[in-house]
Amino acid sequence: MGFAKLGVMDLSELYRKKELSPVEYAKDMAQRIESENYNAIVTFDKNLCMKYAKESEKRYLEGEPLSMMDGVPIGIKDIIDTKEIRTTYGCNAYKEHYPKEDAFAVKQLLKAGANVSVKTNTCQFAMGPTGEVSFAGPVKNPSNPKHVTGGSSSGSASAVRANLVPCALGTDSGGSIRLPSALTGVIGLKPTFGLVSNQGVMPVCESVDVVGPMTRNVVDNALVLSTIAGYNELDWRSAPYPKQDYTQKIGDDAVGRIAIGVDFLKEPIDPFVKQGFEMAVRLLRKVGYETEEKSLGDLSELRQCHQILMMASAHYVHKKEIEQYRSDVYDQVYRRLCSGDVTSDRHIYNELNKHEMIRRMNEAMQGFDFFIHPTTPLLACKIGEGEKEIKIGAYMVNPFLTYGQNTWIASYCNWPSINIPTGENEDGLTAGLCIIARPYKEKELYQIGDLLLKLVKNN
Template identity: 35%
Template sequence: MKEEISNLQITQLAKSIREKKVSPVEITKLFLNQIKEFNPQINAFITIMEKQALEDAKKAEKKLMNETYRGPLHGIPVGLKDLVFTKDIKTTMASPIYKNFIPKKNAAIVGKLKDAGAIIIGKLNTHQFAYGPTGDRSYYGPVKNPYDLNKMSGGSSSGSAAALAANMCLGAIGTDTAGSIRIPASFCGVVGMKPTYGLVSKRGVYPLSKTLDHVGPMTKSIEDNALFLNIIAGYDPLDFNSKKLETYPDYSKNINKSIKGVVIGIPQNFFFDNVDEEITKSIENSINLLKELGAIIVEIEIPNVQNHILEQQLILRSEAYTTHKQHLENPKNAWDEEVRMRLYTGEGISADSYIKAQEERVTTYYKFKKLFEKIDILISPTAAMLPPDIEQREINHGIFKGQHIRWPILRLTSLFNFIGFPAMSLPCGLSKNNLPIGVQLIGDMFQEQKLYQIGDALFKASNISERLKQKNLFR
């Protein structure tokens, strides 16, 4: 039973819960035991909410017995990145500054998950204050990759990806400012969606960069991810950045529909330059699979990509420094030195430079809107390199020799935070050393439904889920 249930997807397990074949209490106990067994090796959880999770599971079970089924997350154990405020439960941002911080209110997204019957099982480790793509700069120690414990999990939603990959929860919430959902999803072989900017409320989520931050779902399959987004998407009048749609689609609706005739753009510049050979080959295999499924492949040029990324970095540095200025000025505060020094790179940015970058952001947004009049989605690698060793910072061989690892990890994801378009990473292959490889799909604004349709077709055609199970140390 343990092996069978822990390897199921949400969509599969939800059916058994609804039919009362398994109970929320026994599922929650099973995953709590998984955490006790695996977390000491992975370090994905900062806080395990055992008492509250069991209480919530009993309530979920009682409602089920009274024929009150809340939907497909009813009784499903999920984890939250430890930037998401939880009432009366420690929320640390993986920093010693907040090691004893207990919020008085839940984040908006927590309310949505609880209303849907989800069991919040714990708070997940993160790169300190979510400011880094490596996942090895937390006050609570590095998160390890479930495919090789010496390798990075990716960041900053490191614990979210690793907990899923190691079967310690069935769904997780991450945040993404420059790639922090998609990078760990790629490194750990799971699915991560950065939704359209404003689609999911950020209220009650500790900010890094207020105009670049996104909140999104991480899961083991595309179907689960779409189901999760159905629950957490929606307008929040108390979140200034929240976008109100006339109707919110069922993001699962077009899954399993043919993708014959969809138009997929292949960037001919930047996105496939200086990419690890194994990653390039895996993405090419994905493109060939999409062709076999009936997709139309077109080559496109995207001008000035590197300039746009530099503008994104300027906004990020400026806003991150502003967010943390008061903490940096307090001499009593303890910091990870790498995070502290990176925050100080935003100290001297002028208002003029910041405003110009924000103006260019609007121009770039409309350029991409025009591009998507010709195509349905863009495709690229998620990261340009395979997961490096924990604590590695400089690359000493190959095409990245002499570079700091941050650039090849982040360079392919951050543009889509700059313009706010939805982007998703899904696993598409394994390296010769059995490390996961992710492919990134990017869509037009509010076109998550299309990303899920195309992504699911690719996910199933590649049979990647079974291949990942065979190589994962914890499944």
């Protein structure tokens, strides 16, 4: 029996039936990681992995597993603190850094019995849309290793797609979960801001940063979110929202109304991305969803506000790195950090403009349940070509500047958004579609997301 493609739900069921043990799976996973990991994994503590696996196995043998996550390995993006495993933030200056405390999300996983022994590669300080700027080197796209994964949760996306781990955590401030999910063909959720505590996560921008799950199917994604979500009174960003089972609505019959982001279908857009999006819309209509095209108007100034807000926050957070560790900071990251050296007046202006973006989204979604758009207009470029212009139709575009041009909206609004894969071309390159819902509507996102994924696979 092959274990590589087993997901969270699969493992939980097999463990419970005693048809597979956590130790067996951990040994098999270790072999996969040591064989070929696409530079997705920056640290793997095999001894810790086996320790957790043996503890889980004992609980299953005694009939007392802690949760459905008990014995399930999970990759942790390397800007999320783990006190037992080094946390590098993608920077050489921190290559031997061991935090004093686990991040809140990691504590939630450990309480549930999850096997936390894998740290996944990340763009330095979680800043980079291609997955190339890390002291550990660029992450390879498992379906075509000459191409990027997208970033900044590059290693998490690659590790999940390559079947190295059944699930992983990423972080998202403007698309860093959803973009690599689209470019590798996995499920990635950016939760509502505050649903998962950010305590113990290196910030990019504290008013938009979120931690979220990346998986190969929707049910597994919901299981991970159910585990890591929860109120943390020590974190001002944490929302006092009750603990939920986010799998509850998956599989239930449902129809609703969908606003189609028509602005995001304009050129330049890769034909395969557009084709996959239009196919998904047809499939949703076929099963009863009503759709209508909606425009958000000119978003250029609002996007700039989001970018400056992020960089101003990052500039403040990383003053030490800019001043003391300049030689360890990649030029691309350094330029972005320095672009955030703005006046406090401009910072406040950009924060206040968030409400204009929310107003536009509320207006577009009046009478609708969801808003959809292509996750990114491009496919994965080749490694080393992230800042080189490529031809899309009649246009020349820069992937570095273009990859995140759609995903920032949900981040700026602090609304939840999920990437659902819409297809893979003959080169192994994948496209995705983002579904946005109102705050705390993750159950509904999983419901429509699971349906759409099945429709696409069966098409």
